Amino acid sequence: MASSARERIWRTAAIVMCAAVPASFYLLGDLTDAFPGVLTVRTEQEAPAAGPRAVSEDWERLEAQDLLPAPTSPAPEVDPADLERRMAAHAELPVVEGGLAFSVVDAGTGQILASRDPDTALVPASTLKLLTAAAVLREYSGDEVLRTRASVEDGVITLIGGGDMTLTEERLRTLATEAASLATEQGADEVTVALDDTFLVGGSNEAWGNNGPAGGWVTPTASLALDEGWLDEELYGPKSTTPARDAAERFAELLGEAGLTVTGKIAAAEAPQEAPTVEVTSAPLEEIVRHTLLISDNTTAELLAHLVAHARGEDTTPAGAAAAVEAEIRELAAEIGVPEDALETLEIHDGSGLSRQNRVPPALLSAVLAEVASGEVPTLEQILFDVPIAGLSGTLADRFDAAGTEDATGLVRGKTGYLGGAATLAGVTVLPDGRTVGYAIAVHGFDGVDAPAARAAVDAVAAEMVQED
Structure with missing residues (x-):
């Protein structure tokens, strides 16, 4: 395909796309020069200051279309x-x-x-x-976010999954730090940890057959997971089979790093309804x-x-x-x-x-x-x-x-x-x-x-x- 044809299709697509979603995709039209903007590839040059009138300025002028080459014929309709x-x-x-x-x-x-x-x-x-x-x-x-919360009450910190399997170490650490501060404010420096993962039932899908977690294809769905349950951070590397539990164990470790003493095993329990909570959120669903x-x-x-x-x-x-x-x-x-x-x-x-x-x-x-x-x-x-x-x-x-x-x-x-x-x-x-x-x-x-x-x-x-x- 000729370069002019490719440019025509790109410019047309850019204009259509940006018309449909003007805010999010203005960038595309800008980059392809479908309309001017800060990222326009073809730069405009500042015009020089006006000089003396040339003799030819009094001659008969041609219209702009007379100076430009005739436009190419549009592509025929595809049969x-x-x-x-x-x-x-x-x-x-x-x-x-x-x-x-x-x-x-x-x-x-x-x-x-x-x-x-x-x-x-x-x-x-x-x-x-x-x-x-x-x-x-x-x-x-698409604007919704998935919330991971921690409730703190009577020396029990309950990690509450809200569907976010994209939790990062940084966000989980933030949650642990804020939960530890809340526990300290309540006078608790020794806590136990519970896990509430009742938001989704999830689990492995029998219909995957041999294309499941064992082959590194997918992590079982859970109410929360750290880094999607990717154990080596690779798309097709080994996957956790207990992603929510793994996230809770790391959360308990981070509470310890935040200054609390964590005792006992992590128990499965529904979070108390009225307990004070802190939370972190995922990227919007559209992302x-x-x-x-x-x-x-x-x-x-x-x-x-x-x-x-x-x-x-x-x-x-x-x-x-x-x-x-x-x-x-x-x-x-x-x-x-x-x-x-x-x-x-x-x-x-x-x-x-x-x-x-x-x-x-x-x-x-x-x-x-x-x-x-x-x-x-x-x-x-x-x-x-x-x-x-x-x-x-x-x-x-x-x-x-x-x-x-x-x-x-x-x-x-x-x-x-x-x-x-x-x-x-x-x-x-x-x-x-x-x-x-x-x-x-x-x-x-x-x-x-x-x-x-x-x-x-x-x-x-x-x-x-x-x-x-």
Whole structure:
């Protein structure tokens, strides 16, 4: 794609994005020079002081448009049949062998522009996180924070989880220091510690199979955790199987460092209702959603699913969390007119996409993402900006570098997914004619050793959406 075409699409996308979310995404339009600002790349030069009138100033003047080159013709409208043909042609790749499904939906009209087996429910892998994000943003504004509290009464300090599995050592230390000060004010220098983790039931999800904590894929959901229960601070390193208990033990140690004498074992107990408390808070939920989609964090994805269940008043077990997300997505699908037959085989068994039992048709994912990009549902627009950008960020930073796919760099946004024979990508992009689309692509049925080739095939299919020829 020519550089001018790329600039046109970036500038158009920047203006549209900033119009939809003016405060948060002014930066994007500023950087791409869609409008002036402190970070505008093209600097304005101060004009010189006016000098004497030139003789030519009395001559007939030409209008500005007469001095500029004629504007290039707008790109012709993308032919849906041609787009579908080009995308479907990749089904003949050796690694694909016909195992290709996709759906591309116009965000402005809801029209399906291109598809292949769109209603076939397939393993979505981590693209399921997009549905979890949509579900949580339908139930919450995104401004909410998760609170971790400590109550202090009669020499007992109770650590109270409020769903924050992103607790840092610094925030837990702050909580311990403030709780120790409160205990000292009450005349207690020797205390016992209790843990109230009743906010969420949580735990491991049987549907994860071999993709659970033992393999380093995810921490069991809990009412609180220190650093997500990542024992070595690595995304796929060893995980705690008792994250709330581990956080409570570290909390007790920090109380000791704050000057208290901590005695006895940590007991499970509900916090007294009227006891004085101190608290620390997480980042806003919208930031946790952004983090989840950008790096494909399974632990926070499962937490978000549990928060959906909590908001809906349903069981906050792993099964209850999955059911809550599915119910939310079915309601959304009904609202945006997804055909019922596209939902018949929908199955959601977790919030992260680790379960091989999950089944999502590309038609549903693309329809939801088209709705996200339509500008008609402000509560979901955040997803548009949170997913990685091809060749630039998150899980797409090292993708779209093969011959024939480089033109998609910076233009295709999407959430990646891979799980035992399924390589997926779902997100939004802008066609050469300026139309914004939601899309979902799945290559399935390949051997695990062919995973790199399968991902490259997904990239090649996606790149067809931004090709001008």
